Amino acid sequence: MLRQVGPFVGEAFGVLADNRTRSFLTILGLIIGVAAVIAIQILGKGMAGAVTGVLGSLNDRSFYLFPNQQQADFTKASFTVADIDKVHAAVPNIVVAFPAGYVARVVTAGHEHARLGISDASDVAFARVPLIFGRNLSHDDVASAAHVCVITNVAFKRLFPAGNDPVGSSLRIGERRYVVIGVEGPPTQGILPIKFGGDISIPYTTYEHDFLRSRPLFAAQFIVADVSQIAQTEAAVKAYLRTLKAGRSEYQTFDRKTFSSSIDGIFAALTLVVTLIGAVSLVVAGIGIMNIMLVSVTERTREIGVRKAIGATSFQVLAQFFIEALLLSLVGCGIGLVIGVGVGWLVDRFALVAISGVVPSLPWLQSIAIAVGFATIVTLVFGTYPAYRAARLDPIEALRYE
Amino acid sequence: MNNGARAVDGPVIAMRDIVKTYKTGTLEVPALRGVSFDLARGEYVAIMGPSGSGKSTLMNLIGCLDRPTSGTYHLDGIDVGTLGDDALAAIRLKKLGFVFQGFNLLARTNALKNVALPLFYAGVGVRERDRRAAAMLGEVGLGDRATHKPSELSGGQQQRVAIARALVNDPAVLLADEPTGNLDSQTSEELMALFLQLNRSGRTIIMVTHDPETARNAERVIRVRDGLVVADESKMRI
């Protein structure tokens, strides 16, 4: 059978080459459809990589606590540092619990000053960006409420534009001075505009004293000892705090898992949309090919009659038209593949990489599989009928056809 | 040179009581109403008769493009009525060569490839195809036109290409339905000479024609009227 079909490829190629313009217009839809799907696939991969980058900076062992936003009087659900300490004492599996605070202030270093975010941190392992200078907060820093800080690369660039090692120099915020003990490197990954914490991290004990005083709290962060128990710990914290508030306030927690599952949800929806677009373009392109093939069969009715009169079997006529459709599809999907990979690569390279620093690997095999899959499906679904019509033609009637 | 080893000696075509009735809706059109004749190898027969008498219908049956409503047809010893569609296609490919009034060449394909087409369906390799097609084109006097497309050839030349195509698989019978119908008298004359030459070199030829001039070279004339053979006369060539 293969030996029978083989020579038809050359025949079909000749026919298509003789009708170059029409052949090209026929496969234009397929080209666009395949290119779009593959480009979106590649972009999706790039985006997913970038988002995973962001998630990498969120620690598995930590979670945030907030008042539930849906309740009637949100402000009544605020809590205090003392409340947090009570929770810490009552609920097992908590290593540290401290307010999640953030304030924006003008920060001065020598002659440079900038308005920056100040937030509190603990010495316990929140995942960190690698430091380019100095060290992270230590247990002693927290225990003694030291006036020290770790600054991000953003703060470093604005406050120390010369780029010298600033460890040991001090920053002024209001009347207070904080000795720089560490500088973070530039973030290596991540494009989502989600930032946990400010540009200047100080021990949470220091923060409570300098910025919080008796102000009400609306967020706290917790670090657990046993990650496998994090869900139970979150539930226990919420329950305890509600009891503490005599059942009048509701709380919610937020950890990496809930965050990534909401991201997963977004991506699942995106994938579905892309799949639908792909399916629609496949159908549209396929109908285009079927239409042209049917026109071609009608136009070449006489030719088909001649071929049959000469002695071509129905199968040979079927093979001829089927292979023409297959060639059209393959060429269309091939061009679409090249364009799709090209566009995806360009956007990845010059947009995503610039923002996230992540260079995604091109999913070549997957793209080729998509293209060949498209071509085969389109041909099978939309090429078979015209080929069948051609094969079934009665030679006498076909010969009489004008 | 041709008509090599055949399965059976005896008539190359044997038709018995062939009836063909076309059904268009409820209407039944009797195109052939019981036609019987034999054709010996090497004969040159003209089928003549008025328009609508059933000549093309008969040719389509002889050419295995259609099946009779009743009656038997043996071609080269084979009972064609028992064959399936693919076997009929194989018969058309190997044992029959068709020449049409309207030439029916593939327009985008050059003369050589047109002639080679039956060889392609017969599964002959491309080199051998081209070699045999070129030889056949030489035989019909178009050896120098191999790369011309049909639009670059005169009507007479196109019909020669069609004849070469019909003969390239060395068929038992060459069938021609009004082969000169689209040609002027001068060109028809030339084509008649070619048919005569082919017959003299051993080809069996059946030709449908209106024109007594065209039938002149045939050694036998079968006259058809209203779906019946009304005369079957052998004659000396004029």
Ligand SMILES: Nc1ncnc2c1ncn2[C@@H]1O[C@H](COP(=O)(O)OP(=O)(O)OP(=O)(O)O)[C@@H](O)[C@H]1O
């Ligand atoms: N496919 C068909 N369906 C119905 N009737 C048909 C069909 N083909 C032929 N006929 C009828 O059969 C009869 C014989 O037709 P045929 O074509 O064999 O005549 P012909 O002798 O070849 O005529 P002409 O010299 O005009 O070509 C005619 O009455 C014609 O109308």
Ligand SMILES: [Mg+2]
């Ligand atoms: Mg006729």
